[in-house]
Amino acid sequence: xxxxxxxxxxxxxxxxxxxxxxxxxxxxxxxxxxxxxxxxxxxxxxxxxxxxxxxxxxxxxxxxxxxxxxxxxxxxxxxxxxxxxxxxxxxxxxxxxxxxxxxxxxxxxxxxxxxxxxxxxxxxxxxxxxxxxxxxxxxxxxxxxxxxxxxxxxxxxxxxxxxxxxxxxxxxxxxxxxxxxxxxxxxxxxxxxxxxxxxxxxxxxxxxxxxxxxxxxxxxxxxxxxxxxxxxxxxxxxxxxxxxxxxxxxxxxxxxxxxxxxxxxxxxxxxxxxxxxxxxxxxxxxxxxxxxxxxxxxxxxxxxxxxxxxxxxxxxxxxxxxxxxxxxxxxxxxxxxxxxxxxxxxxxxxxxxxxxxxxxxxxxxxxxxxxxxxxxxxxxxxxxxxxxxxxxxxxxxxxxxxxxxxxxxxxxxxxxxxxxxxxxxxxxxxxxxxxxxxxxxxxxxxxxxxxx
Amino acid sequence: xxxxxxxxxxxxxxxxxxxxxxxxxxxxxxxxxxxxxxxxxxxxxxxxxxxxxxxxxxxxxxxxxxxxxxxxxxxxxxxxxxxxxxxxxxxxxxxxxxxxxxxxxxxxxxxxxxxxxxxxxxxxxxxxxxxxxxxxxxxxxxxxxxxxxxxxxxxxxxxxxxxxxxxxxxxxxxxxxxxxxxxxxxxxxxxxxxxxxxxxxxxxxxxxxxxxxxxxxxxxxxxxxxxxxxxxxxxxxxxxxxxxxxxxxxxxxxxxxxxxxxxxxxxxxxxxxxxxxxxxxxxxxxxxxxxxxxxxxxxxxxxxxxxxxxxxxxx
Numbered sequence: 001x002x003x004x005x006x007x008x009x010x011x012x013x014x015x016x017x018x019x020x021x022x023x024x025x026x027x028x029x030x031x032x033x034x035x036x037x038x039x040x041x042x043x044x045x046x047x048x049x050x051x052x053x054x055x056x057x058x059x060x061x062x063x064x065x066x067x068x069x070x071x072x073x074x075x076x077x078x079x080x081x082x083x084x085x086x087x088x089x090x091x092x093x094x095x096x097x098x099x100x101x102x103x104x105x106x107x108x109x110x111x112x113x114x115x116x117x118x119x120x121x122x123x124x125x126x127x128x129x130x131x132x133x134x135x136x137x138x139x140x141x142x143x144x145x146x147x148x149x150x151x152x153x154x155x156x157x158x159x160x161x162x163x164x165x166x167x168x169x170x171x172x173x174x175x176x177x178x179x180x181x182x183x184x185x186x187x188x189x190x191x192x193x194x195x196x197x198x199x200x201x202x203x204x205x206x207x208x209x210x211x212x213x214x215x216x217x218x219x220x221x222x223x224x225x226x227x228x229x230x231x232x233x234x235x236x237x238x239x240x241x242x243x244x245x246x247x248x249x250x251x252x253x254x255x256x257x258x259x260x261x262x263x264x265x266x267x268x269x270x271x272x273x274x275x276x277x278x279x280x281x282x283x284x285x286x287x288x289x290x291x292x293x294x295x296x297x298x299x300x301x302x303x304x305x306x307x308x309x310x311x312x313x314x315x316x317x318x319x320x321x322x323x324x325x326x327x328x329x330x331x332x333x334x335x336x337x338x339x340x341x342x343x344x345x346x347x348x349x350x351x352x353x354x355x356x357x358x359x360x361x362x363x364x365x366x367x368x369x370x371x372x373x374x375x376x377x378x379x380x381x382x383x384x385x386x387x388x389x390x391x392x393x394x395x396x397x398x399x400x401x402x403x404x405x406x407x408x409x410x411x412x413x414x415x416x417x418x419x420x421x422x423x424x425x426x427x428x429x430x431x432x433x434x435x436x437x438x439x440x441x442x443x444x445x446x447x448x449x450x451x452x
Numbered sequence: 453x454x455x456x457x458x459x460x461x462x463x464x465x466x467x468x469x470x471x472x473x474x475x476x477x478x479x480x481x482x483x484x485x486x487x488x489x490x491x492x493x494x495x496x497x498x499x500x501x502x503x504x505x506x507x508x509x510x511x512x513x514x515x516x517x518x519x520x521x522x523x524x525x526x527x528x529x530x531x532x533x534x535x536x537x538x539x540x541x542x543x544x545x546x547x548x549x550x551x552x553x554x555x556x557x558x559x560x561x562x563x564x565x566x567x568x569x570x571x572x573x574x575x576x577x578x579x580x581x582x583x584x585x586x587x588x589x590x591x592x593x594x595x596x597x598x599x600x601x602x603x604x605x606x607x608x609x610x611x612x613x614x615x616x617x618x619x620x621x622x623x624x625x626x627x628x629x630x631x632x633x634x635x636x637x638x639x640x641x642x643x644x645x646x647x648x649x650x651x652x653x654x655x656x657x658x659x660x661x662x663x664x665x666x667x668x669x670x671x672x673x674x675x676x677x678x679x680x681x682x683x684x685x686x687x688x689x690x691x692x693x694x695x696x697x698x699x700x701x702x703x704x705x706x707x708x709x710x711x712x713x714x715x716x717x718x719x720x721x722x723x724x725x726x727x728x729x730x731x732x733x734x735x736x737x738x739x740x741x742x743x744x745x746x747x748x749x750x751x752x753x754x755x756x757x758x759x760x761x762x763x764x765x766x767x
Contacts, residue, residue: 277623
């Protein structure tokens with residue numbers, strides 16, 4: 001090896017250390033000369049981005065990611081004078097960690113997506129700009145043009161920090177072929193109304209007879225969201241809530257929670273109408289393969305089943321526990337993190353971008369989300385969009401996760417609840433033991449002073 | 453390892469080593485110059501943050517507030533000591549280490565011995581054992597999640613076709629850790645395998661020749677020559693393996709998110725949860741410091757034990 005190296009270097013041009021170093025220096029110089037407009041240079045030289053730039057962060061992958069790209073293209077077309085720099089980051093905690101650290105480090109994006117339930121902690125921590133109603137009105141955004149529930153739920157101490165883009169509830173997916181054979185459809189091909197514990201159980205029973213495997217599927221293993229979403233829907237219908245006083249008090253109603261968990265146990269463990277050990281992807285796969293008549297999940301999975309070209313439709317999760325109708329949901333909102341160089345021009349650019357996203361609610365609604373923007377939500381175009389508009393009523397009965405520093409989508413609260421509920425669905429814990437576990441784990445957090 | 457090579461192979465005589473150019477002090481200066489890039493990065497990214505972590509552990513530091521926050525004294529440590537979640541996650545990490553370390557040492561030795569005996573296509577076996585190691589943890593996790601999928605997965609079908617009932621690999625709290633250990637075994641065996649393969653190359657062939665002339669069979673040769681000559685490699689492999697196993701995070705975070713019902717949450721995920729999900733970086737720093745002490749203690753005990761053993765072996 002060593003012997004052959006010198007002769008090779010003589011005969012042909014080889015990268016020398018010097019040329020590499022020179023090249024690197026030249027490259028760095030070129031970046032520096034490129035000036036502030038380049039985000040790389042801005043990052044390296046610690047200068048702010050060109051104030052004409054809208055820097056936008058989001059956490060959308062899958063079908064949502066594709067639609068968001070379309071909406072961004074729509075914005076670029078309508079506003080060629082504004083430079084848009086969009087960054088998509090991994091969903092959940094990694095995203096929120098980056099968002100909080102970038103804001104603390106005075107390098108926040110000008111606009112960012114946040115779940116409504118996570119936004120509150122950010123507002124409490126002083127990381128978000130309060131939005132002035134006059135500024136919003138200047139861009140045509142007044143409170144009456146938004147879904148009332150989503151708007152109200154997003155207020156923090158009566159102040160506006162976030163513009164809701166949608167409501168995304170848990171919904172009931174059903175395989176139309178299976179349900180037709182099971183006699184669960186009406187003459188128009190829609191699911192006949194299902195109500196009550198016995199009603200839902202019968203429907204799953206009949207679907208199971210057709211599929212020979214399962215009535216319904218729900219992600220359980222390693223899923224920190226689905227068990228909680230299903231439980232919260234049923235438990236809120238029974239009239240229960242979990243936390244009060246901004247998360248400092250646990251108001252879990254043991255009797256109501258036990259009724260719901262007993263019912264879950266009946267469905268999954270005793271009657272085996274649902275697979276009791278399946279992860280998120282597995283639950284989707286079983287439904288997409290026709291091995292289950294129903295699937296309980298967020299409406300965002302619509303693209304998955306459309307791509308699978310299977311016969312399916314969607315509707316509201318039934319009212320099983322009889323109280324006023326309730327369904328677990330969250331909203332995607334657009335927020336403006338506190339910016340060190342905030343001025344009128346940046347604010348107007350940012351709000352103009354927010355408005356452009358709302359104006360493209362049709363694209364967004366195709367991905368399953370219920371639009372919060374009323375001019376579109378009440379339009380004929382949305383009504384004609386099926387099956388997406390079948391469950392539009394969920395926006396008005398949405399139950400958001402209780403506020404608290406440890407609560408919100410993808411939070412510790414969701415993980416604690418889903419772990420306990422999942423263990424009941426898997427037959428590993430009795431309902432009473434699961435409630436005891438929820439209570440002991442939540443009380444540690446309720447007693448811890450908020451780090452925010 | 454290099455010391456063992458001198459036993460059989462006479463080193464090429466290069467004459468007495470004499471200092472080239474300059475004195476000792478200028479050499480030290482040169483050495484410092486060459487070391488400085490590493491030292492600067494090491495101080496900046498390892499020592500500095502570690503000291504900051506210890507400092508932070510005495511404060512109520514929050515991820516979403518600038519600065520260290522109010523002084524906490526030892527309350528963070530007291531909370532960690534009193535937290536059932538901290539102890540159970542620490543136990544999960546230790547249980548994982550116990551499950552993975554012995555097979556990862558014994559099997560990599562076994563496979564290295566077997567691969568060493570193959571005459572033709574040895575490169576293939578070396579590649580086959582090492583290839584999984586270069587996979588990113590996310591890819592490895594995806595592969596094994598598919599294999600373990602209940603009802604649809606390959607492993608489940610394989611076990612079912614044998615007429616047995618497949619366990620619920622990742623869904624059963626009693627099985628989940630074993631399933632994770634199995635996946636990790638496949639994934640990281642290659643690293644130890646390479647260390648052992650290199651160690652085997654260092655054993656002079658003359659020893660085997662002499663042994664076989666003396667009538668030693670293959671099993672005797674392995675027991676009396678190979679394994680003693682590999683003692684140093686084994687120490688290295690064992691220490692590295694224990695530390696690597698204690699640092700487990702990726703597989704569990706991706707494959708089970710610490711579930712079902714927290715049964716596979718390692719201590720690093722607990723620290724991640726309280727630090728990044730709950731924004732309580734001060735408390736997370738205290739938990740990290742405690743874990744750091746555990747790793748330090750385990751490594752120290754292990755090193756002392758193996759050193760003593762080696763000395764006895766030599767004597």
